[in-house]
Amino acid sequence: MADNVRKTVYVVPHTHWDREWYEPFQVFRARLVRVLDHAIGVLGRDTRFRRFVLDGQAVILEDYLEARPEREPDIRRLVQDGRLRIGPWYVLADEFLVSPEALIRNLSIGRRVAQRFGRPMPVGYTPDPFGHIAQLPLILHGFGLDAAVFQRGVGDEAERLGLEFIWEASDGSSVLAIQLPATYSAVAGLGHATWDYEEGGAYDADLAVRHVRTILFGDVDPPDELPFWLKLPFSRLRGDGLAGRSRSQALLLPNGTDHLYLQEDLPDVIEELARALPQVDWVLGDLEEYLDRVRETAGPLERYRGEFRGSRYHHILSGVLSSRAYLKQANDRAQQLLERYAEPLVALARAAGGYDASALLEQAWKLLIKNHFHDSICGCSVDAVHREMVSRFASVTQIGETEARRALARLVGGTLPGVVPEPAPEATLAVFNPLPYARESVVSYTVYVPEGMGDAVSVLDPSGCPLPVQREVETVFAHGRSDRRVDRVTLMAAVPMPALGVSCLKVAAAADAAVTGQVAAAASEAGAGAQTDFWAVAPDPAGLAASKADVRVDHHALENEYLRFELGPEGPVLIDKATKRRHVLRLRFEDVADAGDSYDFSPLPGDAPIVIDRPAAPARIVRPGPVVGALAAEYRFSVPARLSADRSRREGLVELPVEVVFQLERGARALHVYVSLDNTAEDHRLRLVVSSGVQADYVWAGDSFVWLRRPVRPPKGEGWYQKPQPTAPMRHAVAVSSGEAGFAVMARGLKEYEAIPTASGVDLAVTLLRCVGWLSRDDLLSRPEGAGPSLPVPEAQCLGTHRFELALMPFSGPYWQSPLLRELDAFVTPPMAQAVVLRPAADRGEARAAAGASPAPAAPSDTGGSFLEVSSPLLLSALKPADERDSVIVRIWNPAPEPVEGWIRIGRGRPAVYAVRLDETRLGEERLALDADGRLRVALPPGGVCSYELVDWCL
Numbered sequence: 032m033a034d035n036v037r038k039t040v041y042v043v044p045h046t047h048w049d050r051e052w053y054e055p056f057q058v059f060r061a062r063l064v065r066v067l068d069h070a071i072g073v074l075g076r077d078t079r080f081r082r083f084v085l086d087g088q089a090v091i092l093e094d095y096l097e098a099r100p101e102r103e104p105d106i107r108r109l110v111q112d113g114r115l116r117i118g119p120w121y122v123l124a125d126e127f128l129v130s131p132e133a134l135i136r137n138l139s140i141g142r143r144v145a146q147r148f149g150r151p152m153p154v155g156y157t158p159d160p161f162g163h164i165a166q167l168p169l170i171l172h173g174f175g176l177d178a179a180v181f182q183r184g185v186g187d188e189a190e191r192l193g194l195e196f197i198w199e200a201s202d203g204s205s206v207l208a209i210q211l212p213a214t215y216s217a218v219a220g221l222g223h224a225t226w227d228y229e230e231g232g233a234y235d236a237d238l239a240v241r242h243v244r245t246i247l248f249g250d251v252d253p254p255d256e257l258p259f260w261l262k263l264p265f266s267r268l269r270g271d272g273l274a275g276r277s278r279s280q281a282l283l284l285p286n287g288t289d290h291l292y293l294q295e296d297l298p299d300v301i302e303e304l305a306r307a308l309p310q311v312d313w314v315l316g317d318l319e320e321y322l323d324r325v326r327e328t329a330g331p332l333e334r335y336r337g338e339f340r341g342s343r344y345h346h347i348l349s350g351v352l353s354s355r356a357y358l359k360q361a362n363d364r365a366q367q368l369l370e371r372y373a374e375p376l377v378a379l380a381r382a383a384g385g386y387d388a389s390a391l392l393e394q395a396w397k398l399l400i401k402n403h404f405h406d407s408i409c410g411c412s413v414d415a416v417h418r419e420m421v422s423r424f425a426s427v428t429q430i431g432e433t434e435a436r437r438a439l440a441r442l443v444g445g446t447l448p449g450v451v452p453e454p455a456p457e458a459t460l461a462v463f464n465p466l467p468y469a470r471e472s473v474v475s476y477t478v479y480v481p482e483g484m485g486d487a488v489s490v491l492d493p494s495g496c497p498l499p500v501q502r503e504v505e506t507v508f509a510h511g512r513s514d515r516r517v518d519r520v521t522l523m524a525a526v527p528m529p530a531l532g533v534s535c536l537k538v539a540a541a542a543d544a545a546v547t548g549q550v551a552a553a554a555s556e557a558g559a560g561a562q563t564d565f566w567a568v569a570p571d572p573a574g575l576a577a578s579k580a581d582v583r584v585d586h587h588a589l590e591n592e593y594l595r596f597e598l599g600p601e602g603p604v605l606i607d608k609a610t611k612r613r614h615v616l617r618l619r620f621e622d623v624a625d626a627g628d629s630y631d632f633s634p635l636p637g638d639a640p641i642v643i644d645r646p647a648a649p650a651r652i653v654r655p656g657p658v659v660g661a662l663a664a665e666y667r668f669s670v671p672a673r674l675s676a677d678r679s680r681r682e683g684l685v686e687l688p689v690e691v692v693f694q695l696e697r698g699a700r701a702l703h704v705y706v707s708l709d710n711t712a713e714d715h716r717l718r719l720v721v722s723s724g725v726q727a728d729y730v731w732a733g734d735s736f737v738w739l740r741r742p743v744r745p746p747k748g749e750g751w752y753q754k755p756q757p758t759a760p761m762r763h764a765v766a767v768s769s770g771e772a773g774f775a776v777m778a779r780g781l782k783e784y785e786a787i788p789t790a791s792g793v794d795l796a797v798t799l800l801r802c803v804g805w806l807s808r809d810d811l812l813s814r815p816e817g818a819g820p821s822l823p824v825p826e827a828q829c830l831g832t833h834r835f836e837l838a839l840m841p842f843s844g845p846y847w848q849s850p851l852l853r854e855l856d857a858f859v860t861p862p863m864a865q866a867v868v869l870r871p872a873a874d875r876g877e878a879r880a881a882a883g884a885s886p887a888p889a890a891p892s893d894t895g896g897s898f899l900e901v902s903s904p905l906l907l908s909a910l911k912p913a914d915e916r917d918s919v920i921v922r923i924w925n926p927a928p929e930p931v932e933g934w935i936r937i938g939r940g941r942p943a944v945y946a947v948r949l950d951e952t953r954l955g956e957e958r959l960a961l962d963a964d965g966r967l968r969v970a971l972p973p974g975g976v977c978s979y980e981l982v983d984w985c986l
Contacts, residue, residue: 173949186341485518
């Protein structure tokens, strides 16, 4: 804009509320009550105070009203008058550490909570999270939000983009984006050297003018009275200020910071600033008013597509990806439980006339999303906060598992057995395949049978044919009895599963004469032409002959029809049998000192990595096949115990025992790697490193609704506030691909990787543990200043036992045209099994009628078949009860970097299908057409997401 164009400055009063951080929730809630009591009082008596923004997160209202329920009418009045701006989020979550569905639930719940009081603020306000995912515009757009306001994450692109720009998702959806180079605390405590209302402090008009001028025009130095952490970003505005960088006639000055009271004299301060700086207009307003003015007056805006993880203006704090890894693992388990098991099963059971447990699932989601607050899930709070998080995760698990089990039993026409397992020679297992495609899956379950019968247990499919099975039998005392022994049998059966469907299996001891006859007949038929390509395999005790699909095991190798894994003189080697390509993994553990804090890794000068790349003893067979084969290898470290008191060196010596189990399943195209260890050391980082053997300049990393192509080498970051780190986030996998050769590392709940270029190809390092003892420190080599209070957090050292689940997979061609995506989905989403007690068919019909449902076809236990199927490479993101209607929501997405045409097939029933947004608003009232086979044809752009509402879906 031309220099003579008059601009309007919008001063937006707000408080940024860290629900829990350097104090636990209840301590901060006590302050919240005082802060909001004060704000309600000021807004009630001073009409010049037109607006107050409550940080974009609606959970604050619930927290406040739980303590002050009598103030709800005041809150509702202020919201409906437009003076207290609330929502749209439930909490301000970290975006890289949670799933895209969790972000969608966050907005859905946040909107519903806010609507209880009035109109939510229609702005994607997310000021403080540590970077932003590439697909955030898509998620915001799906809720009708057309703007995002954020602080962190810009890199060298910042100068080109300016303050206002268009941020595009990979599918082309976009929002108006506003970056805050002067921080969300830009004019906190304006004109006061002491900001906190409780501490008082006289108003200094000269300080207010200097404070504003350094931001708006960059023509004076930042006032000395301001804190160091605020002067630093202000100094970067020297010369042009916000006015010189804006491409509209609107400028934004947020007035507030963490846990700050409303600045009571702000209307008077703005009136004085209007007299002192008459070259601009002044408005005490809110974000919506500011954005309206930007849209009215902006010139042509630059466009940007991609994530924001840069640290040009502000630290990005990338070490939070690996702080307190146990939290990330627990969160991943909880998200998978709700998204891929509980929600689909509850939705299907409701469609089958069962109980509607969606309200209970919402309670589970609210508990889980409270753990997604950025200072919580990032692991950068005091120990008491994270102990409370563990309790919330446990509550989510209790709700999710209970409702998933009940719904699964309902779907097969059964009930759950008693809580104490009773040994019996026969049982029924209901199995749920959460994957939207048919697959033979390994189903694991533990049953109890009379003593001496464990080795003869068979698993039969719904037609009564025996399945390949493997048993681990242990004789134990019966529950609550010391005079009776039973066999505890862990079964691993290879089960052909329908696409997103359920099946009933019979578990029976071979003492059952009918079962024995079926097993023998099937074994005789299977053995007629069976051959083995490799070494001899012991026959299945059930009588089934060896199959080419079986896993073969010896003391140095595992093999199935797709892969061969060898543990020999070269170390671990993984061979893709289709291409004959050998991947010499050079699998190793790397331990280095970490002189950082919960926010950032920081190296110790002169420290050299300790690397262990050979087992301490020969591997041993722990699972012999034919369904699951596994070798265990022990690695032993001697590592320094801790940093010295002056943090100049590592001192002491402790043993760090590590057990690695390499496991190969029947039909699997990936080698599972389970790492168990007892962490006895402090102040260190431990990583698992593997060599891909593939040369490439970039990697593909899983992320929310997209696979991102990231360069192997990070940007140089010259002149940046914080030097870029070589580590990066991943969602379940990172892959290297070049031409026909590809290699992927998968992980459950581990979020940080580094791609390391070498002469032999790209090595991939996954952080297992990052152990530190401080919330924040001011003396890091990797960051110019502290990121929070310098408080000890001894539990962030993560001492004790840990288990990590990874998988390694070679593949050929583009990742989206290979089996990689489905193998990854199967790795993180295995089948669910549950013992059930089947009711007679007549009883099932009566129960359905009592529930008010129409007569149903035979239960899946009788007919098999799929509820829902999705074509490759499209992936299922959600199958859930609709939020506010008696219908089902199905969501799919395209993980390919190119457009894809495909289909969804509804296997049972013929519901009415409507296209909906992410917020479940219908995009029209026209029903979408299904073909005769129940298929809905779809076409998605790269990273595209489609959501559908299924109405009157009766199963």
